[in-house]
Amino acid sequence: MALRTIPIRRAGNRHNLFMGGDRELVMFTGLMAFALIFSAQELRATVVGLLLWFGALYMFRKMAKSDPRMRHVYIRHRKYKPYYPARSTPFRINPTSQGKQYK
Structure with missing residues (x-):
């Protein structure tokens, strides 16, 4: 028995763009x-x-052409901690208290 395939139409799966760039960024600018x-x-x-408008529109179009969801990627990137300190290496000898922690 063959699997049933369902086509995904392009119209229902488009990115939220306006004038070629991200809708919110273009309208806010x-x-x-x-x-x-x-x-x-x-x-x-x-x-x-006018320079602000056309310069931003050019950059937003270029950004959307590269990745239509670039704004969301950038916002998620800004939410990460600014510094993650190094904690261990493959050569670290763990104390016995750490081994008991996971049992």
């Missing part, structure tokens, strides 16, 4: 650029806001 441009209302602020 757009909001920040919009707020900078319309709160300052100067030519310099407009140029900086």
